[in-house]
Amino acid sequence: MHIDMDAFFASVEQQVNPALRGKPVIIGGRNNKYRSIICAASYEAKARGIENAMPSWKALKICPDAIFVPADTTKYVYTSDQIFQILQNFCPQVEKFSVDEFFLDIDGCQGLFGSALDMGLAIKKKIKQRFGLTCTVGVAPSRITAKLAAKLHKPDGIAVLSKKEVLTLLTTLPVEKICGIGPRLKERFHYLGVYTCGDLVQYPNSLLKKQFGVVGLWLKAACLVEDISDIPFFADGKPKPKSVGHSQTLRYVSTDQDFIHDWFYLLSEMVAQRLRRQKLQGRTVYIYVADGFKGGHSKRKTFIEPTYDGYEIYQRCLEIIDIFPCKELLVRVLGVSVSNLEPANAIYLFDKDIKRERLIQSIDHINNKHGEWTVYPASLRCARY
Amino acid sequence: MFSNDSRWDRHTPDQSREEDVIEVGVIFRKNKIIPTCFVWRHEKYVIEEITYYWQERRGGYILHFFSVTHHSNVYQIYLHNIHMCWRLKDVCPNS
Numbered sequence: 001m002h003i004d005m006d007a008f009f010a011s012v013e014q015q016v017n018p019a020l021r022g023k024p025v026i027i028g029g030r031n032n033k034y035r036s037i038i039c040a041a042s043y044e045a046k047a048r049g050i051e052n053a054m055p056s057w058k059a060l061k062i063c064p065d066a067i068f069v070p071a072d073t074t075k076y077v078y079t080s081d082q083i084f085q086i087l088q089n090f091c092p093q094v095e096k097f098s099v100d101e102f103f104l105d106i107d108g109c110q111g112l113f114g115s116a117l118d119m120g121l122a123i124k125k126k127i128k129q130r131f132g133l134t135c136t137v138g139v140a141p142s143r144i145t146a147k148l149a150a151k152l153h154k155p156d157g158i159a160v161l162s163k164k165e166v167l168t169l170l171t172t173l174p175v176e177k178i179c180g181i182g183p184r185l186k187e188r189f190h191y192l193g194v195y196t197c198g199d200l201v202q203y204p205n206s207l208l209k210k211q212f213g214v215v216g217l218w219l220k221a222a223c224l225v226e227d228i229s230d231i232p233f234f235a236d237g238k239p240k241p242k243s244v245g246h247s248q249t250l251r252y253v254s255t256d257q258d259f260i261h262d263w264f265y266l267l268s269e270m271v272a273q274r275l276r277r278q279k280l281q282g283r284t285v286y287i288y289v290a291d292g293f294k295g296g297h298s299k300r301k302t303f304i305e306p307t308y309d310g311y312e313i314y315q316r317c318l319e320i321i322d323i324f325p326c327k328e329l330l331v332r333v334l335g336v337s338v339s340n341l342e343p344a345n346a347i348y349l350f351d352k353d354i355k356r357e358r359l360i361q362s363i364d365h366i367n368n369k370h371g372e373w374t375v376y377p378a379s380l381r382c383a384r385y
Numbered sequence: 386m387f388s389n390d391s392r393w394d395r396h397t398p399d400q401s402r403e404e405d406v407i408e409v410g411v412i413f414r415k416n417k418i419i420p421t422c423f424v425w426r427h428e429k430y431v432i433e434e435i436t437y438y439w440q441e442r443r444g445g446y447i448l449h450f451f452s453v454t455h456h457s458n459v460y461q462i463y464l465h466n467i468h469m470c471w472r473l474k475d476v477c478p479n480s
Contacts, residue, residue, distance in 0.1 A: 016437040016452040017459045017477050075450075078439040131437075374444040 001104040001120065002138040002146035003087065005127075006155035008100035009040035009076055013069045015132045024048055024066040028056045029249075039071055043155055076100075079131060086126055090119060103143055120158045140166050144222040147179050163225050170197035170223050180219060188212075197223040241278065245286070245337025246270045253291055253332045260289075260331050264321075265314040266380050267336040272310035273372075275338060276364060281306040281346070282338035285316040289324075290333040297324060300339075308344050309360060311377070404472040407462060420451055423462060425473055430455040450474070 005011070009027040014020045024045035029036035036056040048063040060066060080099045087094045090113065093105035106116060113119040120137035127135055138150030139160040149159040149166075161169065175197055176186040192211065194200050201223050208216035246267045254260055264287070275281060283306045290296025299320045307313060317336055321329070348354045366375045408424040422431045436459065437452040449464040459477040464470070 012437070016461075018434075018436055018454065019457065019459070019477070074441040075437075075439045078441070370445050371442040 001091075001106045001116065002097075002140075002143065002150045003083075003102040003104065003123065004136045004138070004147070004150045004154065005083070005100035006134045006136060007040055007042050007046070008080075008133070009071060010042035010045070010069075011133050012076055012079055012131075013072075014042060016075070020067060020069070024050070024063050025069055026050060026056065026059050026063075026066050027069050027071050029071065034060070041066075079133075082130070083127060086130065087123065090123055101147075103146070106139070115160075117158065117160050120160070124156075124158065141225050142222065144179055145170075145225055148173075148177065151177070151179075166225050170201075173197045175200055178219060178222060180215070180222075185212075241280070241341065243286070243337050243339035243341070244271055244274045244278070244280070244282070245335060246274075247288065247333065247335030249333050250331065253330060255328065255330055257329065260329050260334065261318070262379060263331075263334055264317045264336060265310070265377065267334065268313035268317060269310035269376065269380070271336055271338055272308050272313055273364075273367075275308040275341075276344070276360070279344050280341045281308040281344040282341045283307075284338065284340035285313060285320060286335075286337040286339060287317050287320050288333070288335040288337075289329055289331050291330045296333065299324060302340060306340075306342055306344075306346070307338075309356065313338060404474055407471050407473050409462065409464075409471040418449065418464065420453060420462065423453075423460075423471070423473075430460070 010025045013025055013027060020042075022044065023042070024047075025042040026038050026045050027040040028038050034057045038050060038052055038054045038056055038059050040052060041050045041059070045059075045063060045066050048066070050059045050063055050066065056068065060068070076099055080096070084094060084096055084102065087102055087104060091104045091106055091109045095103045097103055106119060110116060110119060113122055116139040120139060124135055124137060127133055134156040136150045136154045136156060137158040138146045138148065138153065139158075140146040140149045141161075141163045145161065145166045148169075149161050150157075153159040173196060175181055175189050175194055176183075178197065181189070188211070189195070189200070192203070194203055200220055203220065205217060205220070208220055212219070248263060248267060250263070283304070284300055284302040286298065286300040288296055288298040301316065301320050301323075303316060307316075313336065348357055363375050367373065405425060409420050410422045412419045412421055420432055420435065422429060424430070432453045432455060434454045435451055436454060437450075439450050441448045441450060441463075446465060446467045449466065450461060451463070452459060452461050454460070460473060461475040461477075462471060462473050465472070
């Protein structure tokens with residue numbers, strides 16, 4: 001079962017402020033409503049042509065009376081956590097796919113709540129009662145088809161599809177409707193004459209693997225509503241990340257090198273935290289800078305020692321900045337990413353490294369207990385405020 | 386698996402204005418705090434509806450936020466769980 005909250009951020013804001021209900025609401029960044037990206041739009045705004053990820057100036061041009069609300073992520077994250085808890089009361093096997101999407105493995109739970117349809121309706125009712133929010137429920141034999149079922153019945157819908165119904169639906173369904181097929185993959189499929197999921201199913205496995213790798217096999221298996229757990233890409237149930245990165249758009253174009261370096265340090269710490277959480281470390285560091293007007297610069301460098309230490313990643317960033325063609329950085333957007341990943345299982349021999357490792361573990365322990373960024377390097381204050 | 390903790394901006398408090406301390410009348414019912422009225426700048430505001438509730442963890446303490454209405458205006462008030470102090474975070478005039 002797939003649960004997808006309808007226009008989640010915008011719906012939460014409409015609940016918070018009743019004056020926004022029934023009006024086109026767009027949610028964007030906190031700093032400047034004309035220099036932001038739309039991260040959510042209410043259905044009233046979507047009906048006027050506003051799409052997610054659209055620049056806010058463009059959205060306000062299309063719909064000048066749209067009400068711009070700065071995003072307040074704590075509100076959305078708290079609501080998402082509460083919804084997750086509600087879902088756990090229905091089914092022990094719940095996975096948070098994103099802040100507004102959840103997967104439930106309802107095999108074995110249906111005896112408690114009746115059919116899948118009854119269970120879906122009960123979940124919708126509970127969420128509506130508690131938060132006043134609507135969601136769309138899709139039930140199908142696999143994750144990808146459940147997500148597809150929900151996508152086709154938005155907003156405030158519910159769809160329960162059997163395997164036979166899914167296969168019939170997929171025969172004529174455009175291939176880009178499947179989760180995981182974006183504009184570029186769609187173009188490649190079209191080039192090969194694959195326009196519908198039915199065409200994809202007919203495509204030989206050997207050619208599919210040659211063209212798209214295991215992703216191709218995975219997509220075909222998804223269209224056939226088959227179990228994908230024996231495909232290497234998903235062998236242990238989760239895709240392996242190729243890289244871990246973070247980027248940030250600053251409030252203004254900055255030439256202050258200290259400020260820019262602080263931001264690199266902050267992004268390095270964020271990347272390092274995610275690496276440690278996933279028990280990974282990486283050798284290649286990639287940095288990206290852009291002034292927001294012309295194209296950006298990027299550089300990568302592979303180091304001998306893998307790391308998940310934020311300070312070490314930051315030092316490597318500085319090393320890469322030194323080999324940048326422009327000496328004075330002019331920055332609006334910057335990003336840090338670490339690739340060439342491997343499991344983090346290093347054993348340290350020297351006192352200095354052991355102490356550093358203990359410090360990182362202690363910081364992680366405090367932050368896990370009291371909330372992220374309870375303890376952070378003092379030099380990050382400049383970037384933080 | 387999606388992680389809520391992977392975004393920095395989640396932890397960046399909006400410090401655009403000083404938040405006023407307010408006095409709040411509350412009812413405690415079934416393990417819930419229900420604010421009924423508040424006094425801000427010597428004026429009493431009777432809460433007509435609690436439109437939303439959420440929590441925010443900041444280090445060792447938790448802020449309990451309530452979005453409440455008075456004469457169609459929306460006020461965001463919060464309770465600091467350690468200092469037991471109420472503050473007014475934001476006012477959204479009905480527009």
